[in-house]
Amino acid sequence: MVGAAITRVGAIVRLGQEQWQREQQQPLLKSFGVHIWRSSRTLHKFGLSSRSMAKSAIAEVENGEFKRSPSSYRSFISRSADAEFPPEAGRYHLYISYACPWASRCYMFLKLKGLDHAIGLTATKSMWVKTKEDPTDEHYGWGFPADDEEEPGAKPDPLNGAKFVRDLYDIADPTFSGKYTVPILWDKKKKTIVNNESSEITKMLNDEFNDIAKHPEVTLFPEHLKSKIDEVNSWTYNSINNGVYRCGFATQQGPYDKAANELFEALDKCEDILSKQRYIAGNEFTEADVRLFVTLIRFDEVYVVHFKTNRKCIREYPNLFNYTKDVYQIPGVAETVVMPHIKGHYYRSHPTINKYKIISVGPNIDYSAPHDRDRFHISSL
Numbered sequence: 003m004v005g006a007a008i009t010r011v012g013a014i015v016r017l018g019q020e021q022w023q024r025e026q027q028q029p030l031l032k033s034f035g036v037h038i039w040r041s042s043r044t045l046h047k048f049g050l051s052s053r054s055m056a057k058s059a060i061a062e063v064e065n066g067e068f069k070r071s072p073s074s075y076r077s078f079i080s081r082s083a084d085a086e087f088p089p090e091a092g093r094y095h096l097y098i099s100y101a102c103p104w105a106s107r108c109y110m111f112l113k114l115k116g117l118d119h120a121i122g123l124t125a126t127k128s129m130w131v132k133t134k135e136d137p138t139d140e141h142y143g144w145g146f147p148a149d150d151e152e153e154p155g156a157k158p159d160p161l162n163g164a165k166f167v168r169d170l171y172d173i174a175d176p177t178f179s180g181k182y183t184v185p186i187l188w189d190k191k192k193k194t195i196v197n198n199e200s201s202e203i204t205k206m207l208n209d210e211f212n213d214i215a216k217h218p219e220v221t222l223f224p225e226h227l228k229s230k231i232d233e234v235n236s237w238t239y240n241s242i243n244n245g246v247y248r249c250g251f252a253t254q255q256g257p258y259d260k261a262a263n264e265l266f267e268a269l270d271k272c273e274d275i276l277s278k279q280r281y282i283a284g285n286e287f288t289e290a291d292v293r294l295f296v297t298l299i300r301f302d303e304v305y306v307v308h309f310k311t312n313r314k315c316i317r318e319y320p321n322l323f324n325y326t327k328d329v330y331q332i333p334g335v336a337e338t339v340v341m342p343h344i345k346g347h348y349y350r351s352h353p354t355i356n357k358y359k360i361i362s363v364g365p366n367i368d369y370s371a372p373h374d375r376d377r378f379h380i381s382s383l
């Protein structure tokens with residue numbers, strides 16, 4: 003059981019995603035009442051796509067600054083009577099990489115809600131590989147192993163026999179030309195992608211499967227903390243979760259400096275908040291903690307070196323470090339942290355950052371070591 007750390011308010015609330023989506027999806031063009039969004043999925047609906055556009059996030063740089071494009075599939079699983087995607091045990095499958103912080107958010111929800119018996123899970127290999135033999139197609143991305151032995155933890159695709167995550171996007175829509183990202187919430191019945199946006203998948207896992215979940219009482223979006231969660235997410239997304247990528251994928255000094263300054267300002271702010279309360283949105287464990295945790299757990303092992311986020315390590319912040327251990331020790335969470343995949347991915351998948359794919363030796367932190375967070379009271383209703 004996740005225990006008292008997680009509140010038991012059942013109400014369904016809309017989270018700060020809406021604000022995030024608004025920020026992410028500024029229309030490129032608005033004419034004749036039609037928005038043409040930055041999303042390439044929408045672009046190809048307008049006949050503007052081409053296979054040669056296949057690219058990964060590291061190529062999403064404008065004037066030296068990393069600009070993440072929004073996710074492409076945004077349908078919702080819903081309990082409403084006329085839902086296109088109703089919640090059904092055994093119908094949906096989550097494709098993830100253990101390396102990916104966004105996918106790990108979803109995996110954490112799967113564990114914390116007790117949904118692993120109802121929604122299948124497959125993890126890709128950690129290192130990006132070439133996804134087409136065609137020499138003119140330069141895309142590298144997530145691949146599935148041939149068997150269970152190729153890389154511990156990675157599994158062959160049990161549903162479609164796909165060799166690459168890219169193949170799943172091609173099955174769902176042969177004309178797709180956006181980014182081939184994980185997580186993917188896959189519908190076995192319709193053989194398509196329901197949603198590939200972690201902040202929405204987590205919402206569905208929290209709210210829509212409560213007739214199936216082993217822990218329906220667990221909610222990571224407690225009603226009374228809704229606006230606080232939104233407020234926290236509004237700055238942690240840009241400065242921390244995406245902030246580390248803005249540091250790592252920057253190709254000019256100015257954008258890197260800006261991202262790094264914003265990142266450490268936000269971490270200082272977290273340190274201050276966590277000196278006064280157990281979790282980031284209050285004394286209850288919420289979705290805002292899941293978001294923060296997935297970045298913090300990768301920080302000292304990867305981002306400090308690979309993304310040059312080295313003004314300070316998380317282990318130099320007493321509250322953030324103890325908080326990371328605290329969250330790691332919530333039952334179910336440690337299983338979602340597969341460090342060989344995390345390190346094996348970042349250091350070996352971005353040749354423009356780390357040409358020789360050498361994996362750094364340290365620091366090998368023991369997150370199961372004792373923490374001091376019990377000094378705070380945990381609220382439960």
Ligand SMILES: N[C@@H](CCC(=O)N[C@@H](CS)C(=O)NCC(=O)O)C(=O)O
Pocket residue numbers: 057058059060072073101102103104105142143181182183184185198199200201
């Ligand atoms: N906004 C997406 C981001 C997902 C994402 O960027 N995933 C990365 C892995 S950490 C990915 O699959 N990248 C593949 C690529 O960039 O080609 C979400 O939160 O689900």
